[in-house]
Amino acid sequence: MALSSSVLATLAEIVGPDGVVSSPEGRLVYECDMHTFYKGAPDVVALPRSAAEVEAIVRLCRRARLPIVPRGSGTGLIGGAMAPSGGVMVGMNRMDRILEVDLPNRCATVEPGLINLWLTRAVQDRGYFFAPDPSSQMVSSIGGNVSTNAGGPHCLKYGITVNHVLGLEVVTGAGDRVQLGGRVVDRPGYDLTGIAVGAEGTFGLVTAITVRLLHAAEAVKTVLASFSSIEHASEAVSGIIAAGIIPAALEMLDALMIRAIEEGIGAGYPKGAAAVLLIELDGPAAEVEAQAERAAAICRERGALDVRVARDDAERALLWKGRKEAAGAVGRLAPTYLLQDAVVPRSKLPAIMREVLAIGERHGVQIANVFHAGDGNLHPLILYDDRRPGELERAKAANEELLHACIAMGGTVTGEHGVGLDKAKNLPLQYADADLNFMYRLRGVFDPDRLMNPGKLLPAHPACGEGFRPARPRLPAGAWI
Amino acid sequence: MAVAGRSVGGALAAILGREGLREDDAARAAAAVDGVVPRWVARPATLEQASGVVALAHDAGLGVVPRGSGSALELGRPPARADVVLDLGGLDQVLEWSPDDLTVSVQAGVTAGALAARLAAHRQLLPVDPPGAATRTLGGLAATAASGPLRARYGTLRDLLLGVRFVQADGVITWGGSKVVKSVSGYDVPKLMVGALGTLGVLGELTLRLHPMPESERTWLVRAHDAAAAQAFVDGLLDSAIQPSRVELLNAAALEACALPGGAVAVAVSIGTVAAAVQAQGEALVALARRTAAEAAAAPPDVWAGYARACAAPGGALLRVATLVSEVGAALRAAEAAAADLAPGIGARVTGCAAVGTLRVALPGIAPGAAATLVERLRGLVAPAGGSVVVEAGPRALREAVDPWGPVPPGPLALMQALKDTFDPARVLNPGRFVGGL
Numbered sequence: 066m067a068l069s070s071s072v073l074a075t076l077a078e079i080v081g082p083d084g085v086v087s088s089p090e091g092r093l094v095y096e097c098d099m100h101t102f103y104k105g106a107p108d109v110v111a112l113p114r115s116a117a118e119v120e121a122i123v124r125l126c127r128r129a130r131l132p133i134v135p136r137g138s139g140t141g142l143i144g145g146a147m148a149p150s151g152g153v154m155v156g157m158n159r160m161d162r163i164l165e166v167d168l169p170n171r172c173a174t175v176e177p178g179l180i181n182l183w184l185t186r187a188v189q190d191r192g193y194f195f196a197p198d199p200s201s202q203m204v205s206s207i208g209g210n211v212s213t214n215a216g217g218p219h220c221l222k223y224g225i226t227v228n229h230v231l232g233l234e235v236v237t238g239a240g241d242r243v244q245l246g247g248r249v250v251d252r253p254g255y256d257l258t259g260i261a262v263g264a265e266g267t268f269g270l271v272t273a274i275t276v277r278l279l280h281a282a283e284a285v286k287t288v289l290a291s292f293s294s295i296e297h298a299s300e301a302v303s304g305i306i307a308a309g310i311i312p313a314a315l316e317m318l319d320a321l322m323i324r325a326i327e328e329g330i331g332a333g334y335p336k337g338a339a340a341v342l343l344i345e346l347d348g349p350a351a352e353v354e355a356q357a358e359r360a361a362a363i364c365r366e367r368g369a370l371d372v373r374v375a376r377d378d379a380e381r382a383l384l385w386k387g388r389k390e391a392a393g394a395v396g397r398l399a400p401t402y403l404l405q406d407a408v409v410p411r412s413k414l415p416a417i418m419r420e421v422l423a424i425g426e427r428h429g430v431q432i433a434n435v436f437h438a439g440d441g442n443l444h445p446l447i448l449y450d451d452r453r454p455g456e457l458e459r460a461k462a463a464n465e466e467l468l469h470a471c472i473a474m475g476g477t478v479t480g481e482h483g484v485g486l487d488k489a490k491n492l493p494l495q496y497a498d499a500d501l502n503f504m505y506r507l508r509g510v511f512d513p514d515r516l517m518n519p520g521k522l523l524p525a526h527p528a529c530g531e532g533f534r535p536a537r538p539r540l541p542a543g544a545w546i
Numbered sequence: 547m548a549v550a551g552r553s554v555g556g557a558l559a560a561i562l563g564r565e566g567l568r569e570d571d572a573a574r575a576a577a578a579v580d581g582v583v584p585r586w587v588a589r590p591a592t593l594e595q596a597s598g599v600v601a602l603a604h605d606a607g608l609g610v611v612p613r614g615s616g617s618a619l620e621l622g623r624p625p626a627r628a629d630v631v632l633d634l635g636g637l638d639q640v641l642e643w644s645p646d647d648l649t650v651s652v653q654a655g656v657t658a659g660a661l662a663a664r665l666a667a668h669r670q671l672l673p674v675d676p677p678g679a680a681t682r683t684l685g686g687l688a689a690t691a692a693s694g695p696l697r698a699r700y701g702t703l704r705d706l707l708l709g710v711r712f713v714q715a716d717g718v719i720t721w722g723g724s725k726v727v728k729s730v731s732g733y734d735v736p737k738l739m740v741g742a743l744g745t746l747g748v749l750g751e752l753t754l755r756l757h758p759m760p761e762s763e764r765t766w767l768v769r770a771h772d773a774a775a776a777q778a779f780v781d782g783l784l785d786s787a788i789q790p791s792r793v794e795l796l797n798a799a800a801l802e803a804c805a806l807p808g809g810a811v812a813v814a815v816s817i818g819t820v821a822a823a824v825q826a827q828g829e830a831l832v833a834l835a836r837r838t839a840a841e842a843a844a845a846p847p848d849v850w851a852g853y854a855r856a857c858a859a860p861g862g863a864l865l866r867v868a869t870l871v872s873e874v875g876a877a878l879r880a881a882e883a884a885a886a887d888l889a890p891g892i893g894a895r896v897t898g899c900a901a902v903g904t905l906r907v908a909l910p911g912i913a914p915g916a917a918a919t920l921v922e923r924l925r926g927l928v929a930p931a932g933g934s935v936v937v938e939a940g941p942r943a944l945r946e947a948v949d950p951w952g953p954v955p956p957g958p959l960a961l962m963q964a965l966k967d968t969f970d971p972a973r974v975l976n977p978g979r980f981v982g983g984l
Contacts, residue, residue: 169781169872170903192785214730227734228705243957247932250902251691251868253951254962254981255746259704259737263730283787303646309669309758349789351823408726412646440728441647477729484731492732499720503969504733510964522732538597538717540557540605 068108072129076111076153079121084159086110095136095154096147103144103486107134107154114159116234116242116272123240123270126153132519133238135266137178137209140201142404143485145213145265149520155270157208163187164273172231172248174275177208184276193278196223199481200389208271214263216481218314218388219345221439223279225481227262232275235261237268238512247275260507265483266518268511282347285313286357287375287384290364291338295319295434298340299414301367302438305344306411308363310356315439316343316388319418321398322433322446329394332387333380335371342438343388391435392446398433399448403464407471408480411441420470421445428463430456442480443471468494489524499535554606555586558630561598562588566636577631579611580624580942589633593653593711593719593750596632600748600974601717603630609977612744614655614686617678620939621690622743622950626978632748634685640664641751642725649708649727651753654685669759673700677854677906685749691741695792695816695853698901706755707736712747715970725753738965745980746969760818764828765792765845768835769809773797773882776811777875779838780900783815784871786834788827792816793901795878796856800895800908804852806845811878813900814845856897859908863917863940867898867905867924869933874900877928881907884923888916906938914940918947925952951981 068087077085086092087109096106108131113119126133132152139146148154161178166188173195175184181202184195197210198217205215211233216225223229232246246258261268292298298317305312318326318341323334334341344360346353361372375381387394395402409417418434421443425432436444445467449460468478468491478484478491492501504523509515526533559567568574568587577587590596603610609627613619614634637653640661644650645668652661658672659680665671674687675694682692688710693702700706709723722735739749770776776795783793794814796804801812817827828844835842857864869877878896885894889912898905907924909917917940924935929952937950944950954962959982966973966984978984 168785170870171784192787214734216728216730220728224701224705225728225730227737228701237961241957241960243961244955245958249868249870249928249932249934251866251904251934251936252932252954252958253934253936254954254958255742255965256704256737256740257958257961259740260734262737263734280785280787282789306648306758307646307668309761311758349787349819349823349827351826352819355820355822408724408728410644410647410649410726412644437728441726442728475725477724477726477731479731480726480728481730488731495724495731497721499714499718500722500732500735503714503720503722503735506968507733507735507738507965510961510968535718535720538594538601538719540561540598540602 072125073109075125076109076122079118079125080111080113084112084114098139098141098144098146100142100144100485100487103147103149105147105149107148108151110154110156112156112159116236119155119270119272120236120240120242122153122155123236126516127240127514131516133516134518135212135270137206138204140205141209141213141485142482143487145483145485145521149486157206160272167248168193168278170248171278172275173278174273175207176273177206177211177271179207181205181207181210188278189281192281194281195276196229196279197226207274207276211262211271211274212265213483216442218316218437221315221437222311222313227259229277230258230262230274231277233258233261233271234273235269235271238514238517242272265485265522267508267522269517284350284353285345285347286353287381288344288357288361288372289384290342290344290361290369290372291335292340292369293338295340295418296415297368298342299418299438301342301364301369302414303412304363304367305360306439308359310360312344312360312439313347314343314345317341317434317436317438318388318391319434321431322391322435325394325397325433326387326391328397330386330390332383334387338370343384388435395433395446395448398431400450402446402448403460405443405445405447405464405467406479406482407443407468407476409441409443409471409474409476411439413474414438414441417443417471417474421467424463424466424470428459430460430463432463440480441476484522486521489522492524498533501533502535505533554602557602558586558588558599561602562590562595566590566595579619579628579631582625582628584611584628584631586630587633588630589636591636593637596634596748596750597713597717597719599630599632600713600715604716604972604974607972608974610974611976612748614683615657615681617682618686618690622979623945623983624942624978625976634683637750645670648756649725649753650756651725651751652684653751654749655683657681657683658687665756670756671759672706672754673757674703674706677857684752688740688752689742689744689749693904695794695899698793698899699791700757704737704740707740707752708755709753710736710739710749711751712739712749714747715972715974719750720747723753727755743976743980745966745976745984748975760791762821762824763791763816763818764824765814765816765849766828766831766842767806767845768813768815768840768842770811770813770840773811773875773879775839776813779813779835779840780874781872782834782838784901786830788830790815790901791818793899795874795896795898795900795905797878797882797896799893800856800897803855803858803895806849814849856895857906857908859910859939862892862909862912863944864938865907865921866936866938867907867928867933869903869928870931871901871903873931874898874903874905877905880927881905881924884920885909888920889913914943914947917944921948954981
């Protein structure tokens with residue numbers, strides 16, 4: 066839809082002429098996030114510098130009934146930061162200041178466009194860090210992390226983004242700027258901060274975030290164990306957890322993935338192995354020492370081919386480099402891939418990995434696996450070449466079948482990437498009509514006119530297109546009239 | 547729709563069976579909430595029965611007060627209505643425990659003590675330990691956002707509740723969250739239910755994240771000559787690599803109440819991990835105490851057994867105070883000073899998690915008027931930084947003299963009202979008890 070010139074002029078007044086992107090080639094940059102399947106350029110992009118400007122943008126869009134799509138760094142994997150029905154995209158990149166670091170209270174308040182890693186860099190010399198560490202942390206924004214409730218390898222021990230958010234300033238879809246939570250915990254009333262994290266921009270635009278900072282651990286050790294089968298590696302994962310060890314991270318890579326990484330950057334992973342476990346322990350030195358030994362022993366008991374402990378920071382960094390760049394390394398195997406993010410209870414890992422193999426074979430696609438084994442969060446990369454007819458369709462079919470398998474085992478459709486446009490259609494696998502109806506109404510509390518990031522997070526009902534309607538319980542007939 | 551009492555009673559009996567419904571005077575009087583006597587006491591045996599009761603109450607225009615063990619009925623404002631007390635103690639089954647997954651699904655009426663006894667077989671724990679937790683139900687602990695010393699390390703139920711099945715105000719059974727430790731599919735509905743006092747839904751089933759029990763644990767009692775010295779020690783502790791599982795402040799009266807060696811104020815620090823690390827961290831802790839003019843000694847092994855006594859306020863009032871971590875010593879001092887001024891001689895017991903900035907102030911035997919003034923005075927101190935003072939327990943007169951929740955800023959309050967209007971427009975669930983009279 067073409068915007069009226071008065072809307073464009075007002076936007077330019079709000080954010081300044083350099084804060085408006087309206088040319089077709091300029092808008093094209095914003096037509097998708099990292100899930101490049103889904104494309105939809107906004108009619109205009111606004112780049113505010115302050116919460117007051119954000120508020121003015123929302124009010125303008127409300128008057129003009131225009132959809133609003135928030136965007137951070139655009140590194141999302143779910144088709145969240147794109148504009149399927151056009152409207153105004155609000156890019157938060159220019160709001161990237163650290164507003165306050167309060168070390169006595171171990172927290173910081175930042176603007177949403179701040180890059181995740183920059184916060185840790187700002188406080189690490191004083192011994193602190195910001196725990197959520199999605200693999201995109203070098204480029205992803207904290208506002209985006211908050212919106213998707215991002216995870217990362219280390220959330221096994223430290224929890225996902227919501228566990229680290231103390232407060233938010235939000236401009237709601239109703240156009241109100243509200244402060245939710247803050248530096249002090251236990252606010253009386255509903256946990257509005259908790260429910261707003263992970264809302265994927267459907268409640269409003271986050272304009273400031275107060276996060277916890279954690280004190281760095283005294284020691285850290287990374288152990289690498291290779292196995293002759295995924296089953297053995299999965300059993301080692303269960304064994305480690307059963308021994309009462311919660312590693313900071315517990316990652317698994319399969320043979321295909323190991324090959325891709327070794328051919329790419331050469332992280333020193335054993336080439337012949339069917340599975341590699343990357344186990345990171347952090348905490349008090351004596352604890353790390355004892356638990357690393359124990360974890361290594363458990364791996365050996367479960368038939369590990371080789372168990373290595375990184376000798377120094379450089380080796381540790383290299384082991385991690387392979388993991389963090391896994392998705393890129395896959396480019397050596399196939400031009401493109403579908404990335405799945407489903408979760409199973411971790412005790413079901415051996416079963417689901419057998420299923421992954423079978424699904425790949427059934428559909429004739431290769432599936433490379435790199436995932437957060439410690440919390441059962443799978444990341445199968447379903448490889449395909451879209452120049453070959455039928456491959457994409459087969460990859461999609463395998464993807465859907467995999468999701469169903471995870472749900473059947475008691476899992477969830479997304480562990481850390483979010484729902485976005487990509488998985489909205491999958492939520493009914495996991496939720497009944499009553500549950501979805503509750504979420505629809507919840508969204509309406511913050512965004513009564515449904516202007517915020519339309520089409521994302523919630524599915525449209527196949528029949529009525531809007532909220533799902535639950536059946537009410539039947540009351541005893543005739544007992545009271 | 548107005549419905550005659552007799553016919554509602556008949557419908558309730560049809561839903562619950564004879565054994566699930568009490569209408570006699572004795573049962574009704576025993577279930578009174580702040581003196582409001584219900585007409586029925588419903589004790590469902592299944593979640594479907596609970597759903598039926600709520601649906602009926604909704605259609606008949608009745609108010610429902612959900613109840614677990616009944617230990618937190620003094621939290622909040624007096625109810626505007628309490629036609630049906632919904633006793634969830636009969637929903638007491640552990641539904642699914644998968645030790646390898648460190649998750650458990652329980653019905654809301656399971657007590658924390660009963661669950662702990664089960665979990666001990668695999669050395670796992672649900673680290674939620676407010677005073678008296680053992681006999682409290684998990685649904686009640688979640689609905690009241692109860693917490694204890696272990697939150698220093700493990701957080702609160704906000705961090706531990708993964709999934710929840712609840713009954714909406716019109717009786718519809720609804721699920722939010724997931725049964726796995728990590729999920730972002732859809733809104734994080736469990737967050738909305740923790741601390742909501744059942745006003746958006748009656749909690750029926752909970753899926754919870756568990757933790758492994760540490761291999762070894764010891765507690766040190768760090769005594770300081772005043773609150774400022776205790777604060778200095780806490781600041782140093784939190785700025786170190788020591789990873790405590792409890793950082794609990796206790797003032798002199800609290801120490802005395804749980805029969806711990808005396809002093810003006812002490813910080814009880816627990817460390818739970820492998821034995822070698824407990825030893826090493828303990829040594830670091832003792833050295834740190836010395837540097838900050840405090841004195842550390844090993845606490846007796848049963849140090850936490852008497853902790854509930856430090857939080858007991860017989861015949862008085864119990865307050866929850868939240869403030870900045872850096873101000874927790876000052877808040878402790880202010881609470882003591884206000885109590886000495888307004889109710890001399892009662893011996894205010896102050897405890898709390900110094901690592902997150904929360905205190906409990908137990909005021910045994912305090913008169914409601916004095917307690918109300920004390921609440922306002924403490925609010926004046928902590929509110930500017932966003933802190934709060936909530937009356938966790940106390941007589942109705944106190945909670946009428948002062949808002950037990952304290953003020954909520956207009957922006958968030960409007961959203962909370964909108965939530966209540968959306969999910970319980972007829973004001974069926976715990977009417978009037980929550981913040982802003984919701």
